Amino acid sequence: MVKNIATIEQFAKQIYELLKSDRDVNIGVGGFTGEGKSTFSSKLLKSYSKATGVYWGFDRMTWSRKELIKWIDGDPKSKPNEKGLKKGQLPEYSAILPDELFKMFYRRTWFNEDQIDAIATFNMCRDRHLLLCGNIPNFWELDTGFTNRIRFYAYVPTRGVAWIFEQENNPFSEDNWNKTENKKRFRKHRNPYRITNFICEIHFNDWDKDEKIEYYNIRNQKRLSAITENKSEKIERYGAIKKQRDALIRMIMNQEIKCKKCGLINKTKLINQDIAEVIGISPEAVRLIRSGQR
Numbered sequence: 001m002v003k004n005i006a007t008i009e010q011f012a013k014q015i016y017e018l019l020k021s022d023r024d025v026n027i028g029v030g031g032f033t034g035e036g037k038s039t040f041s042s043k044l045l046k047s048y049s050k051a052t053g054v055y056w057g058f059d060r061m062t063w064s065r066k067e068l069i070k071w072i073d074g075d076p077k078s079k080p081n082e083k084g085l086k087k088g089q090l091p092e093y094s095a096i097l098p099d100e101l102f103k104m105f106y107r108r109t110w111f112n113e114d115q116i117d118a119i120a121t122f123n124m125c126r127d128r129h130l131l132l133c134g135n136i137p138n139f140w141e142l143d144t145g146f147t148n149r150i151r152f153y154a155y156v157p158t159r160g161v162a163w164i165f166e167q168e169n170n171p172f173s174e175d176n177w178n179k180t181e182n183k184k185r186f187r188k189h190r191n192p193y194r195i196t197n198f199i200c201e202i203h204f205n206d207w208d209k210d211e212k213i214e215y216y217n218i219r220n221q222k223r224l225s226a227i228t229e230n231k232s233e234k235i236e237r238y239g240a241i242k243k244q245r246d247a248l249i250r251m252i253m254n255q256e257i258k259c260k261k262c263g264l265i266n267k268t269k270l271i272n273q274d275i276a277e278v279i280g281i282s283p284e285a286v287r288l289i290r291s292g293q294r
């Protein structure tokens with residue numbers, strides 16, 4: 001039996017009150033593909049928009065980390081206008097919906113410089129009272145630096161139902177999500193109602209016909225742009241890495257070593273095969289790099 005059922009409007013107002021009190025509110029929405037993560041997120045942000053009077057529409061969805069950061073921080077090259085906003089920067093109390101947080105803050109790319117900078121930028125969300133609500137199939141595959149900044153975790157187990165959890169405010173807890181403990185409790189009871197971090201269950205309606213059309217039109221357009229953007233970033237990033245690798249190979253192969261016995265200076269005795277085995281490329285590739293043909 002569900003002990004605490006809330007409406008999506010009540011949850012939206014609670015979020016607004018938290019933001020007004022200078023607390024940050026980032027929300028991660030998880031669940032299997034097709035169960036309604038995007039539906040829940042958009043419904044929540046529309047209700048939040050009504051509570052705040054600040055516009056939100058499907059055009060405030062993004063698949064691009066660059067666009068997300070621009071909405072938060074604005075164009076760093078521009079100057080603030082009469083409202084104090086830089087070019088591209090959203091107004092105070094705006095809501096943002098990254099529809100694929102998985103690609104933006106995947107935990108196995110925690111070392112990516114852009115990702116580190118993006119996580120640091122979330123301080124601006126709090127300063128400007130922005131609401132960020134993002135979707136991901138598996139919440140626990142997000143960068144831990146990001147999950148620690150999430151206040152609410154919404155899980156959509158089936159269409160029309162969302163379970164809401166929050167971090168435990170416990171000064172002695174090593175994991176404020178109590179992941180290991182809660183996993184055992186859920187397996188035992190098959191529901192979240194006795195889980196430490198559980199707040200409430202929310203029921204919501206599906207999109208109407210017009211909402212579905214608008215969502216898919218924007219998704220198809222922006223998703224394609226984000227894929228192209230990500231490919232360009234990878235080519236640029238890996239191109240720089242390749243140049244550094246090639247320079248390092250030439251430096252190692254041209255290194256001069258002084259003999260301790262006779263004092264003569266000789267070139268390194270490494271051969272192409274030695275370098276190739278260490279870095280995982282062919283000896284022929286090493287030869288071409290050394291000769292400047294690659």
